[in-house]
Amino acid sequence: MDTLDSIRINFNPEQLGFLNLCLAFLMFGVALDLKVSHFKALLEQPKATLVGLGSQLILLPLMTLGLIFIFNPPVSMALGMALIASCPGGNVSNYAVHLANANTALSITLTSISTLSAVLITPLYFWLLSQYIPGASSLSGSLQLQPTDMLWTLLQLIVTPLIIGMTLAHKWPNFTFRIQKPVKWISMTIFLGFVVVATYSNWSNIVSYLHLVFLIVLVHNTIAILTGYNFAKLNKLSEVDARTVAIETGIQNSGLGLILIFNFFDGLGGMAMIAAWWGIWHLISAFSMAMWWSRKPSTFLEKAG
Secondary structure (H helix, E strand, O other): OOOHHOOOOOOHHHHHHHHHHHHHHHHHHOOOOOOOHHHHHHOOHHHHHHHHHHHHHHHHHHHHHHHHHHHHHHHHHEEEEEEEEHOEEEEEHHHHHHOOOOHHHHEEEEEEHHHHHHHHHHHHHHHHHHOOOOHHHHHOOOOOOOOOHHHHHHHHHHHHHHHHHHHHHHOOOOHHHHHHHHHHHHHHHHHHHHHHHHHHHHHHHHHHOOOOHHHHHHHHHHHHHHHHHHHHHEEEOHHHHHHHHHHHOEOOOOOHHHHHHHHHHOOHHHHHHHHHHHHHHHHHHHHHHHHHHHOOOOOOOHHHH
16 A cells, blocks of 8 residues: 555646647537537436436445445545546547537536536535545545636637537538548547557556556446446436436546646545546546447437437
8 A cells, every 4th residue: 555655647737738739629529510409409408417417426426435335445545536536527528429429419518517516516525425435534635626727627628619610510511521530530549649648658657556446447437337328228318318428427537636636635646546547447448438339320410400
């Protein structure tokens, strides 16, 4: 345990500007296929949004707490799991949902709501979950998120590229049609690049310590995805909405989690390894699920359009 908590993850917050630019490009590519009618459909039938929020904001934290009791991991790793469950949805989820032929408008809505609410939800949920982790009081800190930071994240990564992409598709459809294929391939390259870069930069830590966190993250992420999918089906949502809720529940903003760990927990190894490997693994799992689902046709866009 002491050895695990002494490691340092290769994560440079100063590189977030470039990372955010890449994420914004992914969102731009997604927006080229969206129409205003997709969002109007959500307003007219908000059930899918409520189910998605329930899966991510209620079931995921409860499921995480249950896994902590079952696995009984070291305190720092348990805190890492709690923090991941308290973070908002990851922005890459929008692109993964798009790949899966699912409900991209629902994905964007869920990501936006969870990101804005993270100012209150993330510190509150982490505090609540840490109360049930034995020994956490000696390690847990006081998280503080700035509303302006979360709003800027929302505008930078979602709203601005969404408006640009949808406006371009509406006013210049012929030009949009010509660039859609290259944008798709560039987006795919960026998506896979996230996995490669994250793995390469932490390769020595992965080789040395992966066996300590691999199973926990695998089970945690898999159950998160299954929880989202089955909860959506239980509430009689469509297949495309169930895919969306599954991916949104399984992809959390582990980048934000790492920033919080470095700012408030001095990069505590157990927490950092959970967040770092989750950040790698949820890309792999989401991409795999998206490619599997992409082979099955979706009628959502046809109906909404």
